[in-house]
Amino acid sequence: xxxxxxxxxxxxxxxxxxxxxxxxxxxxxxxxxxxxxxxxxxxxxxxxxxxxxxxxxxxxxxxxxxxxxxxxxxxxxxxxxxxxxxxxxxxxxxxxxxxxxxxxxxxxxxxxxxxxxxxxxxxxxxxxxxxxxxxxxxxxxxxxxxxxxxxxxxxxxxxxxxxxxxxxxxxxxxxxxxxxxxxxxxxxxxxxxxxxxxxxxxxxxxxxxxxxxxxxxxxxxxxxxxxxxxxxxxxxxxxxxxxxxxxxxxxxxxxxx
Numbered sequence: 001x002x003x004x005x006x007x008x009x010x011x012x013x014x015x016x017x018x019x020x021x022x023x024x025x026x027x028x029x030x031x032x033x034x035x036x037x038x039x040x041x042x043x044x045x046x047x048x049x050x051x052x053x054x055x056x057x058x059x060x061x062x063x064x065x066x067x068x069x070x071x072x073x074x075x076x077x078x079x080x081x082x083x084x085x086x087x088x089x090x091x092x093x094x095x096x097x098x099x100x101x102x103x104x105x106x107x108x109x110x111x112x113x114x115x116x117x118x119x120x121x122x123x124x125x126x127x128x129x130x131x132x133x134x135x136x137x138x139x140x141x142x143x144x145x146x147x148x149x150x151x152x153x154x155x156x157x158x159x160x161x162x163x164x165x166x167x168x169x170x171x172x173x174x175x176x177x178x179x180x181x182x183x184x185x186x187x188x189x190x191x192x193x194x195x196x197x198x199x200x201x202x203x204x205x206x207x208x209x210x211x212x213x214x215x216x217x218x219x220x221x222x223x224x225x226x227x228x229x230x231x232x233x234x235x236x237x238x239x240x241x242x243x244x245x246x247x248x249x250x251x252x253x254x255x256x257x
Contacts, residue, residue, distance in 0.1 A: 004097035004121045005096040006046060006167075007048040007049075007094035007098070008113075009100065009102070010022060010026070010049070010052065010090075010104055010106035011054055011086030011090065012051055012054060013053075013060070013083075013086070014056050014058045016063055018105045018214065019060055019063050019064060019104050020066075021107060022102065022107060023051065025107040025108050025109075025145070026113075027049070027071060028111045029111070030045070030047040030113060032113065032114055034046070040071075041072055042071055046117075048095055049074065050068075050074045051075050051076070051104075052076055052077075053076070053078070055132075059106075062249070070165045076093050082181060083163075083187065084183070084187035087163070087178075087179040087187070091177070091178065094235065096118050097120075097220070098117065098168070099167065099169070100167040101163055101166050104163075106135070106211050106212065106228075107135060109196065111209070112209060119204050122165070125203065125204045126172040126202040127166070127169070127172050127192060127204075128168075128204040129161075129162070129205050129206070130165045130209040130211035132145050132164060132165065132210065132211055133145050133216075134213070134215045135212040135213055136219065140225060141219065144215065145213075148162065148205050152205060155195035157194075158193050159191055160205065163187070163192075164211065164213040165213070166191075168192075172195055172202075172250065173191060173196065175194075176191045177190055180192070183239070183243055184245040185232070185235040185241065186236075187242075
């Protein structure tokens with residue numbers, strides 16, 4: 001059987017503080033998959049990395065462009081604002097048999113691509129999610145992500161959520177997708193919840209594979225944990241809670257501090 005190819009899609013809007021490290025982590029995982037000591041030249045490899053600039057007004061595209069020149073990362077521009085629009089835009093440009101979506105504030109472990117392709121290629125899974133932990137560390141952040149990782153173990157379709165690090169086969173994306181562009185929370189439900197309802201045995205929650213994602217939304221605003229929890233509960237209970245989400249919370253770039 002031909003080994004599947006994989007496209008990593010990174011939506012990014014005003015992510016100059018974190019996008020470089022996120023791409024570097026993906027490239028390290030590509031090196032692990034290709035068994036090379038350094039990130040491979042992506043064109044011609046089974047790995048495609050697509051950064052989807054979502055109308056950034058900071059240095060996001062400038063930083064991403066360095067990886068275009070040095071490693072063959074692809075940079076595309078989506079002017080329709082909203083993360084689900086950027087994810088769908090990247091998927092339309094992707095060539096891989098497997099699509100992996102990684103948020104621009106999320107660091108994947110080195111063995112991520114190897115494990116994802118194993119699940120899809122050798123084990124026959126059609127989609128999956130990984131464990132999540134705090135990129136910044138801290139007690140509250142650790143408890144927050146541990147709680148949500150437990151929630152995702154529930155045998156409920158909508159519990160298989162949070163698209164910070166998720167993957168699906170192209171066939172599954174075409175069958176259940178795309179991401180819901182009407183909302184900004186739960187946009188992944190058509191794919192993950194849809195597959196779980198139809199074929200629950202084909203969706204894997206790889207808890208041993210833990211991506212580090214930012215806790216900035218909770219840490220960098222007043223009462224952030226309570227506000228975000230209430231927002232998530234509202235979103236789960238009613239569609240009106242999924243229509244708007246403040247996306248302006250960002251880390252300050254180190255050189256600007």
